[in-house]
Amino acid sequence: MHVNTTTDTRSIRKVLVANRGEIACRVIATLHDMGIKSVAVYSDADADAPHVKAADEAVRLGPAPATQSYLRIDAVIEAARLTGADAVHPGYGFLSENQQFAEALAEAGIIFIGPPASAIATMGDKITARDAVTKRSVPVVPGISRPGLTDQELIDAAGGVGFPVLIKPSAGGGGKGMHRVEDPSGLPEALATARREAASAFGDDTLFLEHFVLTPRHIEVQILADEHGNVIHLGERECSLQRRHQKVIEEAPSALLDEATRQRIGEAACDAARSVGYTGAGTVEFIVSATAPEDFFFMEMNTRLQVEHPVTEMVTGVDLVEQQVRIARGEKLALTQDDIVMTGHAVEARVYAEDPAQGFLPTGGEVTRLSWPRAASMEPARLATGAQRPGVRVDSGIEEGSVIGSDYDPMLAKVIAYGTDRAEALDRLDEALSETRLLGVVTNIGFCRYALAQRDVRDGVLDTELLDRIAADYAAPMPDPHALVAGALGALDLGDPDDLWSSAIGFRIGAPSPVLARLAESGHVYTVSAQIDQNRTPRPGTLDAHVTISFEDLDREPWQAPVRLRQVPGDAFDLIVDGRSHRWEVAVDARGGRRWVSGRPGTWILHTVRALSEHDEGDAAGHIVSPMPGTVVAVPGVDGEQVAAGDPLVVVEAMKMEHTLRAPIDGTASIKVRVGDKVDAQQLLAHVQVDD
Structure with missing residues (x-):
């Protein structure tokens, strides 16, 4: 929703965005509008990143580690001075909630598009924050x-707080140092552990206790506040679907709250902002019991x-970044509480570079293929009422x-869907994720779709x-038979049927020659045999075959079907089985002997175990490559020993988490690191050689 005001007290003509990735791109889009x-x-590491290309100017901060680049207050301020930026937008993460950064910008005469440093300091310490909001009668957890x-x-007070209790560090966030304790006997050890973790993560081991609210739901309220005393809220967001205190799927509004509670929690959020003289956009987080939402x-x-x-922008039509800039210029809010109407429902899924099938370990690599859902908007919502x-x-x-x-957070993108009601929004989000093609990097897209399909989530x-319980039962689905066909045949050059030399199918006198491939995924091996119909002369870019898939280590009957492959623009093709068309994309990674296959059912990485033709009866090798830059922290595999598919060979640490790399096939291991x-x-x- 575009707003107009008549009073600009400060000029902002150029803004430096002190961040990277999707949030930098998103802020830059509104600035341009x-x-x-x-800037x-x-x-x-980000010299050629999309946010650098999107900006009018760009300044190098330093080497890849954030401590030597994005977290350097002096370097950011110098970049603002060098480019003549009037203001700095911090995005989120990095320096966005750094009191010293806000103070340093003020001293340099540069506008901080955020709240006063005093508000950051008070709300950045959970103990002082509780004290501040309590004085405004905002309810806090006992x-x-x-x-x-x-x-x-803390031990002496725990009985009065009431078990179960939650130990929380006063500084920091993200779940670090938080421990739930059910019984008094476990409290001393948990406190010692929490102090060590808090000191390590935040440099501050101050702790406090809260009563643990049973069946808790995480509900937060978006607020806007200007310098003239006006504070409004834009409704709530439900953020209960989180794994290990890290949000994964969020939505607006919450399905839990009735209208009366929505008004009460919104006003409480505004009072929390007033308690510290807040200005700008901010979010007040609440814990709500599912059994007592009032x-x-x-x-x-x-x-x-x-x-x-x-999700708030989608249901209100208000561009929050635009509002941040206007508030930072000293403008009065042009919106009143009565102007804020939530229409419909929006749901967001965060796309992370992580492998849910391997304990959500971080991944990495080069994005070899990327396409977002059809008709997706890449712009923030700024809509007139009723649009x-x-x-x-x-x-x-x-x-x-x-x-x-x-070097950085593993979140790559966010996919957000809007619907007239919650059911439609959930359906659209699942459809959008099914249309997303992101090859070359293992992501959590499949897990997000799995979570969206759960009955409790739908209801x-x-x-x-809930998400931790769901994650405990999650296993990556086995490859769809169509994915195996795509992996076996999708990388072939179908060529021109009138030019035998251009086709990978080739030609022979006598019986048609089958194309055979042996593929492995998650320790299972599949043999795909395609009998090419050379008697037909389909148009260029089309192949007809009868395919048989055998499941070597599984008690399953072979899958058989006539198929037609029809190339479409890009490295994609339609796979037509029994008259039904399935769209697939294939990326071949020759360095690792891998074939990335992606279609509506999901994305799989298929390792080439054995590629056979009448001229090549030898076994291919299994290669184990690092999915991302990191450090080898363990080598459980032994050079020269026999291994089975799935055996751990090398452990790489990246993003402060360990990633275990396993043998893709049976054979003899050769360790390279x-x-x-x-x-x-x-x-x-490492390398696994198939034994003769």
Whole structure:
């Protein structure tokens, strides 16, 4: 929703965006729409990143590590001075909630598109935040919180708080240092552990206790506040679908709240903002019991834009970044509370570079193929009242050729769907994810679709531990038979049937020659045999065959069907089985002997175990390559020993998590690295030779 005001107290003509990835791209899009010049900053790892290309200017900050680039306050301020930027937008993460950064910008005479440093300081400490909002009668979770509490003081108070209790660090977030304790006997050990974790993560081991709310739901409220005392809220977001305190799927509005509770929680959020003299866009987070939704309790306030802000934009039509800029210029809010109407429903899925089938370990590599859902909007929602919302929106910071490393957060993009009601929004999100093609990097897209299909999710019966329970039962689905056909035949050059030399199918006198492939995935081996029909002369780019798939280590009958492959633009083709067409994309990674296959049912990485023809009866080797840059921390495989498919061979640490790489096939292992080695993405780590 575009707004107009008549009072500009400060000029903002050029903004430096002190961030990277999808949020930098998203902020730059609004700046351009407002006629404001943009400045990107980048590390060496991001020199060719999309956010750098999108900006009017770009300044290098330093090497890839964030501590030497994006987290350097002096470098960011110098970049703003060098380019003549009037203001800095911090995005989220990095320096967005850094009190020293906000103060340094003020000293340099540069506008910070965010709240006052004093508000960041108060809300950045959970103990002072609780104290501030309590004075405004905002309900807080029963607990004990004051600076300097000793372990013994916390133990003595726990009985009055009521078990189960939640130990929380005063500084930081993201679930680090948080521990749920059911019984008093476990409290001393949990407190010692929490202090160590808090000190390591935040440099501050201050702890406090809260009563743990049973069947908790995480509900947050978006607020806007100007410098003239006006504070409004834009409704709530449901963020209960999180794994290990990391949000994965968010939606607006919440299916839990009735209208009366919605008004009460919105006003409480506004009071929380007023308690610290807040200005700008912010989010107040509440914990709500699923069994007593009329009772809600303040958790914390995020003094920045949230990752999940698009769902609010989709249902209200308000561009939150535009509002941030206008507030930073000193304008009065042109919106009143009565102007805010939530229409329909929006759901967002975060796309992470992680492997759900391997314990959600981080992944990486080069994006070899990328296409987003058909008719998806790449622009934020800025809609006049009553205007039609786009069905799908994508906020992305990657493109084909992007290399995903281990230096930054693994979130690659967000896919957001809008519907007239919750059911339609969920259906559209699943459809959008099914149309997303992201090859070369293992992602959580399949897991997001799995979660969206769960009955409790569909029914809105949520709590903050639901996704962890779902994840415990998750297993990557076996390849669809069509995916195996695509993996076996999709990389062939179908050529011109009138020119035998241009076709990979070839020609022979006598009986037609089958095309055979032996593929492995998740420890299972499949043999695909395609009997090419050479008596037919289909048009160029088309192949007819009868395919048989045998499941070598599974008790399943072979799959057989006549198929037709028909090439379409790009590395994609239609696979037509029994008159039904399935669209597939195939990317072949010759370095690792892998074939990435993606279609509506999902995406799989198929390892070439054995490729056979009448001229090649030898066994191919299995290659194990690093999915991302990292460090070898363990080598459980032994050079020269026999291994079975699925045996662990090398463990690589990246993004502070370990990734176990396993044998793709049975055979003899050849180990190429040692503990402590630094490895690059796609570097050969080990090799499994098929035994004769």
